[in-house]
Amino acid sequence: MYRTRRRLAAAAAALALGAALTACAGQSGASAPSASVGAGSEVAAHNDADTAFAQMMIVHHEGAIEMAGLAVERADDPAVLALAERIEAAQSPEIELMAGWLEAWGEDATPVGHEGMDHGGMQMEGMDHGEAMGVLDDLEGDPFDQRFLELMIAHHEGAVVMSESQLEDGENPDALDLAQQIIDAQTTEIAEMQALRTGS
Known part of the structure; x- marks a missing residue:
């Protein structure tokens, strides 16, 4: 018994x-992606560049989502509205993905000294994120659409530069893959926004 x-x-x-x-x-x-879970050696397969990329791109994406959210409310051109909705839909899951990596890596979700920093350290035509949002908040109709496109082009260009740096200095395979995806997607969207601005 x-x-x-x-x-x-x-x-x-x-x-x-x-x-x-x-x-x-x-x-x-x-x-988190498959390469960031499982054995301890896989979780640790990242370097300082990977950590900085994830931390800063999360902040950068948050800025883009805030701008896109305003465009969803204000955009006059259906094509600009559709673009803003796509930006929100694409970048929100990427934020969750990168936050999952940082947790798996045992890294802080927010970069040290983030207080008072611009979104991702980005300047858009000499303005920080708060100033750009203030400019957009004062506009409506076609003037809003045009200024949104100009500022979002600059914002995307910053993301491309950050992603190119990650490809040069990063180590984690999933972070490198995401960096290339961001370059591909946002370069395409930059071309789309340039076409919308010129009406071509």
Whole structure:
């Protein structure tokens, strides 16, 4: 009887451990890429450039989403509205992805000394993010659309520069892949916005 109880207890403990490991694996997979979960060596496969890229691109994306959100409310041209909606839809999941990496890497989600910093250290035509939002907030109709396109082009150009630096200095395969995706997607959107500005 005693042996039976011991065997049952051991089996129950094994099942509980297996369930816990499965749950942890599922949670990690939902928030971080495959190369950033699993064995400790894989989680640690990142360098300072990867960390800085994720931290700063999160802040940079947050700025783009705020600008795009205003365009969703204010845009007069349906093409500008559609673009703003795509920017929101694309960059929100990327923020979650990068936040998952930072958590898996044991890194802070916010860069040290972020207080008072511009979004991603970006200047748009000599303005920081707050100043650019103030300019846009005073406009409506076609003037809004044109200024939004100008500022978002500058914002995207900053993301491309940041991503190019990541390709040169980064180590983590998932972060390198995302950097290339950002370059490809935002270069295409820059061309689209330039065409919208000129009406071509």
